[in-house]
Amino acid sequence: MPEHKIELLSPAGDMERLHMALAYGADAVYLAGTAFGMRSFAGNFTPEELKTAVDLCHRQGVRVHVTCNTMPRNEEVSRLPEWLEFLDSAGVDAVILADVGVLSLAIAHAPHVERHISTQASVVSYQSARAWHGLGAHRVILARELSLDEIREIRAKTPRELELEAFVHGAMCVSYSGRCLLSNYMTGKERDSNRGACAQPCRYQYALMEEKRPGEYFPVFEDETGTYIMNSRDMCMIDHVGELMEAGLNSLKIEGRAKSAYYAAIVTNAYRRAIDAAAAGQPLDPVWREEVEKVSHRHYSTGFYYGQPGQFYEDSRYIRDWQVCAIVESCDGAGNAVLSLRNKFRAGDRVELVGPNVRPAAFDAPLMEDEEGFSLTEPRKPQMRFRMKLPAAAPPLSILRREVPLTPVSPS
Numbered sequence: 001m002p003e004h005k006i007e008l009l010s011p012a013g014d015m016e017r018l019h020m021a022l023a024y025g026a027d028a029v030y031l032a033g034t035a036f037g038m039r040s041f042a043g044n045f046t047p048e049e050l051k052t053a054v055d056l057c058h059r060q061g062v063r064v065h066v067t068c069n070t071m072p073r074n075e076e077v078s079r080l081p082e083w084l085e086f087l088d089s090a091g092v093d094a095v096i097l098a099d100v101g102v103l104s105l106a107i108a109h110a111p112h113v114e115r116h117i118s119t120q121a122s123v124v125s126y127q128s129a130r131a132w133h134g135l136g137a138h139r140v141i142l143a144r145e146l147s148l149d150e151i152r153e154i155r156a157k158t159p160r161e162l163e164l165e166a167f168v169h170g171a172m173c174v175s176y177s178g179r180c181l182l183s184n185y186m187t188g189k190e191r192d193s194n195r196g197a198c199a200q201p202c203r204y205q206y207a208l209m210e211e212k213r214p215g216e217y218f219p220v221f222e223d224e225t226g227t228y229i230m231n232s233r234d235m236c237m238i239d240h241v242g243e244l245m246e247a248g249l250n251s252l253k254i255e256g257r258a259k260s261a262y263y264a265a266i267v268t269n270a271y272r273r274a275i276d277a278a279a280a281g282q283p284l285d286p287v288w289r290e291e292v293e294k295v296s297h298r299h300y301s302t303g304f305y306y307g308q309p310g311q312f313y314e315d316s317r318y319i320r321d322w323q324v325c326a327i328v329e330s331c332d333g334a335g336n337a338v339l340s341l342r343n344k345f346r347a348g349d350r351v352e353l354v355g356p357n358v359r360p361a362a363f364d365a366p367l368m369e370d371e372e373g374f375s376l377t378e379p380r381k382p383q384m385r386f387r388m389k390l391p392a393a394a395p396p397l398s399i400l401r402r403e404v405p406l407t408p409v410s411p412s
């Protein structure tokens with residue numbers, strides 16, 4: 001049984017996703033302001049929203065980590081002190097950074113905020129971790145290319161007060177800890193991968209074309225489906241949470257600030273259950289392992305923890321088999337609920353209910369009512385509120401979903 005409490009760190013790309021992460025069991029969240037973060041396509045937080053987020057999280061005993069992990073150029077550096085001073089005054093718990101210059105500015109301008117070294121810094125050895133600690137870091141977020149044995153050695157050879165964080169779920173990258181310029185090369189400065197705007201050209205299907213034979217494409221190897229030589233699998237370590245805890249990690253991080261609120265809820269919920277089970281010395285209930293299959297994802301692997309994860313060569317499509325129907329706004333003890341529509345469904349459809357402290361339960365959707373009390377077979381207007389009898393009481397932000405085969409079928 002693991003000897004120490006471990007933090008579950010969840011993504012919060014915007015306020016909606018923040019609420020989901022909090023409701024479904026995160027110990028800490030990581031988010032970004034409108035500058036200096038590595039996910040420009042996430043909703044991100046204005047200064048006022050960030051203050052609100054910090055207050056909301058702290059009232060629930062949840063920490064807030066703010067990303068500042070781009071590599072700022074000369075014209076950007078002058079804006080950093082003011083931003084760091086704002087984070088300090090807002091009560092942010094930690095700033096995530098990757099640049100030694102940003103570290104020195106954080107020490108000077110945000111003295112009450114912990115400094116966490118981003119995975120962008122590619123910490124792969126105990127010596128690197130020690131060096132960052134000596135410069136003033138409180139935590140290092142380890143490179144995703146490390147094995148579990150390497151992590152154990154880093155833990156054994158670094159000061160105990162230096163915390164170690166590692167990614168345990170989400171997208172991987174064919175570049176070393178995400179330091180890639182392929183997108184920049186193919187799109188110019190429009191899609192800077194180190195400003196959070198990567199076009200993910202590593203996912204594209206490539207073929208070979210000879211200069212004097214335009215329009216004639218040759219596969220890189222003999223396969224009618226083409227080749228995806230850089231198509232990384234997604235990481236999923238939910239079956240190995242106990243080993244991660246025993247290795248001495250202080251924080252388990254879920255990737256996905258640019259992903260949906262549904263993803264933030266379901267994956268946080270599943271890993272919350274896995275951590276709690278491991279801490280109690282109990283096996284994980286298979287129903288929670290099944291949950292990570294019900295979010296949009298690419299084919300899973302265990303990353304580099306047990307060896308090379310390998311690429312997936314057949315296609316670059318996401319697996320999308322479940323769709324959110326509605327979100328619970330309120331519910332009484334008998335299961336009489338008010339919900340808000342997200343995607344169309346109708347009475348008689350087979351649906352599932354899942355929520356904070358709610359075990360997934362399948363049932364046939366009954367007849368519903370609109371807000372005026374009229375019978376409703378199929379709510380149709382986006383975001384409309386309606387009443388529905390649920391099989392059990394469910395707290396706000398519980399999710400109603402149904403299985404919908406959204407993944408295109410590859411030709412056989």
